[in-house]
Amino acid sequence: MFDRRWIYLLVALAVIFPLIVPATFKVHITPEARQLFDAIEALPDSSIVMLTFDYYPSTLAETEPISVAALHHLFRKDCRVLTMTTIPLGGPSIAERVTRALAKEHGKVYGVDYVNLGFKYNYVAVLKGMGTSIEAIYPMDNSSTPLSELPMMESIRNYDDISFIFVVSDNAIVDYWISIVNAEYATPVGIGVTAVSAPKYYAFISSGQVTGLLGGMKGAAEYERLVKAEGMALKGMAMQSLVHLLIIALVIIGNIGFFASRRARRRATA
Amino acid sequence: MRRVAPVIIAFLSGFVTVISFCFNPDKTVLGGIEPRVLSWVTIVGGFTLLLGVVSITRVNWQAVHRKKEGWPYKFLTLVAMYVMAVPAMLPSSWSPLFGDAEGSIYDWLFMHIDAPMMGTMFAMLAFYIASAAYRAFRARNPESTLLLAAAVLVMLWRVPMGEAFLRLFGENVPGFINTYLMNGVNAAVQRGIVIGAALGAASMSLRIMLGIERTYMGKG
Amino acid sequence: MHRLPLKLSLVAAYNLVLLILGSEPALAQTTVDSVFRWDRLNAMILLVVFSVVILLYIKWAKEGKPLFLRKIPGLEAVEEAVGRATEMGRPVLFIPGIQELDEIETIAGVSILGRVAKITAQYETPLMVPVRYPLVLAAGQEVVEQAYTEMGKHDAYSKDMVRYVAGEQFAFAATVNGIMVRERPAANIFMGVFAAESLLLAETGNAAGSIQIAGTARPEQLPFFIAACDYTLMGEELYAASAYLSHEPLMLGGLKGQDLIKILIVIFIVVGVILVTLGIGDTFYGWFDLGN
Numbered sequence: 149m150f151d152r153r154w155i156y157l158l159v160a161l162a163v164i165f166p167l168i169v170p171a172t173f174k175v176h177i178t179p180e181a182r183q184l185f186d187a188i189e190a191l192p193d194s195s196i197v198m199l200t201f202d203y204y205p206s207t208l209a210e211t212e213p214i215s216v217a218a219l220h221h222l223f224r225k226d227c228r229v230l231t232m233t234t235i236p237l238g239g240p241s242i243a244e245r246v247t248r249a250l251a252k253e254h255g256k257v258y259g260v261d262y263v264n265l266g267f268k269y270n271y272v273a274v275l276k277g278m279g280t281s282i283e284a285i286y287p288m289d290n291s292s293t294p295l296s297e298l299p300m301m302e303s304i305r306n307y308d309d310i311s312f313i314f315v316v317s318d319n320a321i322v323d324y325w326i327s328i329v330n331a332e333y334a335t336p337v338g339i340g341v342t343a344v345s346a347p348k349y350y351a352f353i354s355s356g357q358v359t360g361l362l363g364g365m366k367g368a369a370e371y372e373r374l375v376k377a378e379g380m381a382l383k384g385m386a387m388q389s390l391v392h393l394l395i396i397a398l399v400i401i402g403n404i405g406f407f408a409s410r411r412a413r414r415r416a417t418a
Numbered sequence: 419m420r421r422v423a424p425v426i427i428a429f430l431s432g433f434v435t436v437i438s439f440c441f442n443p444d445k446t447v448l449g450g451i452e453p454r455v456l457s458w459v460t461i462v463g464g465f466t467l468l469l470g471v472v473s474i475t476r477v478n479w480q481a482v483h484r485k486k487e488g489w490p491y492k493f494l495t496l497v498a499m500y501v502m503a504v505p506a507m508l509p510s511s512w513s514p515l516f517g518d519a520e521g522s523i524y525d526w527l528f529m530h531i532d533a534p535m536m537g538t539m540f541a542m543l544a545f546y547i548a549s550a551a552y553r554a555f556r557a558r559n560p561e562s563t564l565l566l567a568a569a570v571l572v573m574l575w576r577v578p579m580g581e582a583f584l585r586l587f588g589e590n591v592p593g594f595i596n597t598y599l600m601n602g603v604n605a606a607v608q609r610g611i612v613i614g615a616a617l618g619a620a621s622m623s624l625r626i627m628l629g630i631e632r633t634y635m636g637k638g
Numbered sequence: 639m640h641r642l643p644l645k646l647s648l649v650a651a652y653n654l655v656l657l658i659l660g661s662e663p664a665l666a667q668t669t670v671d672s673v674f675r676w677d678r679l680n681a682m683i684l685l686v687v688f689s690v691v692i693l694l695y696i697k698w699a700k701e702g703k704p705l706f707l708r709k710i711p712g713l714e715a716v717e718e719a720v721g722r723a724t725e726m727g728r729p730v731l732f733i734p735g736i737q738e739l740d741e742i743e744t745i746a747g748v749s750i751l752g753r754v755a756k757i758t759a760q761y762e763t764p765l766m767v768p769v770r771y772p773l774v775l776a777a778g779q780e781v782v783e784q785a786y787t788e789m790g791k792h793d794a795y796s797k798d799m800v801r802y803v804a805g806e807q808f809a810f811a812a813t814v815n816g817i818m819v820r821e822r823p824a825a826n827i828f829m830g831v832f833a834a835e836s837l838l839l840a841e842t843g844n845a846a847g848s849i850q851i852a853g854t855a856r857p858e859q860l861p862f863f864i865a866a867c868d869y870t871l872m873g874e875e876l877y878a879a880s881a882y883l884s885h886e887p888l889m890l891g892g893l894k895g896q897d898l899i900k901i902l903i904v905i906f907i908v909v910g911v912i913l914v915t916l917g918i919g920d921t922f923y924g925w926f927d928l929g930n
Contacts, residue, residue, distance in 0.1 A: 152549040152845070159548045173578030178596055205533035206540035206808055206834070237806060238533060241518065241525060270463045272740070273456035280443065280453055291519075319833055320856060331928055332439075343576070344834070345858045351605040351612065366576050389579035391544060396570055396580075398552040403566075406556045440682045445673045459740070466738075470772035473802045532806075539808035540834055546841040547862075554865035608857050611873040613903060615855035618874030619742045621896040624692055625881075626745065630888050633749035633880055634739075634777055 155398060162394045166386035173385050180353055181370040184338040184360020185221070188312060193226045195311040196304055200325070201233040201243040202317035207342050208242070213368035213381035214316045214340035215246050220377040222314075223254035228300050229262040230310070232286075234271035234321050240264070240290050259298040266290030271321055275328045279307050307333040312359075316340040322349065326357050340367060425629035431455060432627040474499065502527055568603075571595055680925055687902075692895035699891030707890060712851050712869035713882050716827065719849045720757045723824035729764035730754070731823035733814060733839070735830020735854070736807060739773040742877075743855050747830030748777050749880035750853070754827060755785035759794060767800040768817060770810045775802045811835035815842045828852040828867075829876060832859045840866035853879060 191197070199218055203211040222229050231247050233239030243264050251262055258264075265286045268274045277285040282304060283295050295301040303309060313335055315325045322339055330337045336359045339349060343364025352358040362371055365388055368381030438452040478492040486492075506524035510517030518524045557563040574580030575595045584591040625631035699705055723730045732754055734747030751767060758765040767782065769775045778800035786795035803813040815838060818826065826843040828836070828850070836852075836859040843850045844866045852863035853871030863870045871879060874896070881889030906926075913919030 152552075155549045155552060156545040159545050163544070173582070175578050176581055176592065204536060204807065205528075206536035208533070208537060209541075238528065238536075241520070241528065245520070268460065269467075270456070270460045270740075273460045276456055277453055284453070320831075342834075347600065347604050348608050348612075348858045350600050351608040354601060354605060363576075369578075385578050389577040391548075392573045392577045392580055395548050395551050396573055398548060399555045399566065399570065402552045402555065403557055406558075436685065440675050440678045442673055442675055463738075463740075466771070466773050469776070470802065470805055473772050473775060474805075477802065536806070536808050539811060539838070543834060543837055546837045550837060550841055550844075550862070550865040611855075611857045611860070614900065615857075615873035615877075617896050617900055617903075618855065618877030620688060621692055621892050622742055622746060622877040622880075624689060625889065625892050628693075630696065630892065631749060631880065633752040633781065633884070634745045635780065 158394055158398075159391060162390040163387050166390055170383070171386045172382065173389065175366070175369045175373050175382065175385060177370050177374060178367075180350075180361040180363075181367060181374065182360075183353075184314075184340075184362060185371065185374040187336065187338055187359045188218075188221055188225065188227075188314070191225065191227060191311050195225075195227050196230060196309055197222055197227045198230045198232065198310050198313045199247075200313070200315045200317065201231060201239050201246070202235055202315060202319065202321045203239070203242070203342075204235055204318060205238040205242065207318035209380070209384070210342045210364045210368065211316050211318055211340065212242070212246065213365065213379050213384075214362050214371060215242075216250065216379055217368060217371040217375050217377055217381070218314050218316065218340065219247065219250040220254075221371075221375045223250060223256055223261075224375070226261075228260075230265065230300075230304065231262065232265040233267050234274065235319075236267050236269070240266040244290060259293070260300055263295075263298055263300050264290040271324060272328070275324050276332075279329070279333050281306055307335045310335055313337045314340070318342045318345070320345075326352055330357050340371070343367075421632075424635055425632070429627045429629070432623060471499075471503075502532075568599060571599065575599075678928060681928060688899055691898050692892050695895035695898070696888055696891035699887035699894070702887070705887070705890055705894050707882065707893065710871065710875055710878070710882060712853065712871045712875070713879055715849070715851055715869045716754060716883070717757055719825035719827070719851060720754070720761055720763055722849060723758075724761040724763045726824045728822060728824040729766050730758055730825045730827065731814075731817065731821075731843075731848070732765065732767045732827045733830070734767065734769065734774060734778060735828075735832060736770045736810060736835065737831035738771045739777055741831050743831045744774060746877050746880060747853075748774065748781055750827075750829045750876075750883065751778060752781040752785050753880060753883035755782045756789055759786045759789035759791040762791065762794055765799050766817065766821065766823065768803045768810070768814050769800060770803070770805060770807070772802060775800060807833065807835060808838075811838045814839055818842050818846050818848070822846055823848055825849045825851070828854070828863070829871070829879065830854065832856060832863075837862035837866060843867075 188197070199215065199222065201215060219229065229247070231243045233243050243266070247262055247264055248258075250256075251258065256262055265282070266289060268285055274285055283301070286295060288294050289298065307313075307329060313325065313329060315322055315337055317325075317339065318341065322341060322345070325337050325339070329335055337357070338360040339358055340362035341349060341364070343366065346361065346363025346367070349358055349361050353361055362368060365381045365384050368379075369385050372379050372382050434448065434451050434455055438448050441448050443452065475496065478496050480486075481492045482489045482496070502524060505516050505522065506518045508516035510519055510522065514521050515523050551569070555562075555566045555569055557566055571584075572595065574584050575592050581592050584595070622631060626634075695705075720730055732751055734751050735741070735744050737744050739745065739748070755765060757763075765782065767778050769778055779797055782799055783792075783795050783797075786792050804810045817823070818839075819842065823843075823846075826839075826848045828839065829852070832839075832852075832854050833856070836854070840850060840852065840863055850867035851869045851871075852867040853876040854860065854863065855873050855876050857873070860870065860872055878893050878896075881893050884890075910919060910922055910926075913922050
């Protein structure tokens with residue numbers, strides 16, 4: 149039987165090669181990415197936007213570029229950003245690291261322009277509870293500062309005060325943002341998800357439950373292009389292209405082999 | 419009582435949550451109960467994490483103590499767990515190495531050991547997908563040929579190099595895939611599965627609330 | 639009671655609730671000021687219809703009315719897979735997903751575990767159940783022990799059959815992959831919530847040559863299971879599995895009721911599509927709009 153490790157070797161080479169010989173490609177914008185960009189662009193300046201870091205460090209390559217591009221956009225528009233996570237392992241520290249770095253770049257002040265709420269256990273309870281009172285769920289921010297001491301939080305009580313929720317996620321928590329938050333509180337939800345989960349959420353675009361969708365590294369690259377901030381996603385397009393083409397080549401080779409062996413079998417039985 | 423009490427609790431918790439959806443939380447006791455039930459869930463959930471720590475310590479310590487096969491690995495599991503957890507639980511006011519802020523022991527271990535290991539495991543998917551695709555996408559019959567064609571088109575469409583290739587056949591080809599394949603066929607199929615699964619989940623919830631389905635409690 | 643028109647029942651129930659809560663009836667009031675969210679009456683009606691239909695079918699099933707259920711090949715294969723494991727003298731590996739017990743899919747997975755454990759108890763086939771959450775561990779141990787006791791094989795039960803391996807997703811996947819490679823189970827059964835590790839697990843099992851049966855309601859993971867497993871239960875089939883394997887009329891009745899609701903939904907979709915296409919669907923569409 150064919151040793152599948154040869155395939156693994158080819159995939160490794162396809163990933164490594166573009167790192168040695170970098171190449172850039174033109175990324176076309178899909179309507180879903182454009183919709184998300186336009187929705188944020190249409191928000192009045194200094195609107196309150198919630199940005200979630202619902203992903204584990206394992207998917208950083210796909211998801212973090214989305215968060216970075218989103219923060220560039222939000223800070224440029226002078227939106228006030230409320231970040232949170234439903235992931236205990238790594239979520240709060242990723243949110244802290246990414247937001248602080250971007251805030252520094254854009255000259256934003258913690259507590260005035262952005263607040264990191266951190267993590268609380270049980271996402272269903274958290275998502276539902278914030279509909280009534282964010283402070284009841286998160287009495288303190290990620291650094292244990294009471295929310296009452298943060299100027300930005302004075303005008304934020306619950307979802308009614310949030311203009312848009314930008315969910316960046318690598319798991320099915322998105323379903324709850326749609327079915328609990330968007331359905332019950334009508335807050336618009338835009339999403340950036342891993343490529344594997346993206347097909348599922350096309351169904352929620354045309355139903356109007358999701359306002360814009362970014363799928364995986366390609367989605368991140370589109371958003372980077374839209375906000376004119378080239379980052380890791382645009383750089384990663386070369387290796388993703390090569391691996392996709394390799395898989396297609398493998399599928400074709402596999403089919404050639406399949407038909408050849410079928411013909412041989414037929415000849416043998418004839 | 420051991421059989422009935424869990425069913426009653428399951429029924430009341432489910433009933434309150436479902437019914438309170440249709441009542442105004444500010445106007446009724448019922449609406450007000452729901453957030454309280456949810457807070458209980460959060461608190462109870464916190465304690466279950468403790469249960470996990472106790473379980474993993476007990477199982478691994480027993481293996482180490484009795485020198486069962488592979489005990490050094492189990493010992494390492496225990497060391498890794500406590501080295502990671504204990505400094506994170508100590509107050510950062512004692513030392514910047516404690517707590518979970520940047521610069522702490524927990525943060526360093528997490529960012530430099532745990533996160534890369536998780537990333538490595540996730541990245542292995544690329545290899546597994548390649549070999550699974552090689553094996554699974556065969557034009558055996560009309561249905562599988564259709565699946566194969568759709569997969570190849572989407573794989574090309576999702577990357578700039580492939581998209582450029584598709585544009586050779588017409589400027590609108592990528593748009594066609596997006597409109598008809600992703601927002602058309604794909605969205606319809608996803609809806610079918612999601613609606614079916616939601617109904618299945620609702621039906622199962624009802625069976626649990628009414629105590630018809632009790633297998634998960636160990637009562638068939 | 640069920641002979642009363644639905645609306646009358648609802649009004650009566652509503653007033654009863656008001657009476658219990660000690661509030662003034664406020665039928666005339668609507669939206670945010672009222673006790674009852676009238677804008678969500680549609681959800682309440684759907685809930686009542688859904689519950690009544692399922693309960694009716696359960697009642698009919700109890701009365702002994704014959705109910706036809708189509709065969710689900712994946713579930714038919716469970717017994718065959720355990721049989722194969724017995725012949726080969728190798729264990730059965732069961733994974734009830736990677737999520738906590740508050741996920742309904744995990745409960746479905748644990749319920750199926752109970753049914754599978756009865757079969758492994760019957761054939762005295764070794765069973766291994768690695769879990770990711772402490773509560774699933776407790777429930778899993780309880781379920782497996784009960785299954786072995788019911789089959790009169792309590793002596794064959796060991797607490798280590800269900801074991802907590804790791805709380806982190808990929809650490810869990812790595813451990814399970816290790817079990818697959820070292821212990822070479824003859825059958826791998828995946829039932830519950832799965833995420834990125836689905837292909838890591840299924841592909842390793844495939845390479846190890848195990849029979850693989852998977853079931854999940856996560857559409858994004860289905861393609862991976864379909865590519866690497868012998869049988870895959872899709873979406874609602876996972877929830878139906880426990881009832882299907884139990885062969886109990888009470889449980890099967892619920893499935894039939896669910897089917898009827900699905901037919902209703904299909905009718906609504908078709909009617910909605912026709913009305914919207916004709917440009918007269920706004921009112922009909924509005925019936926399904928959930929109040930915010």
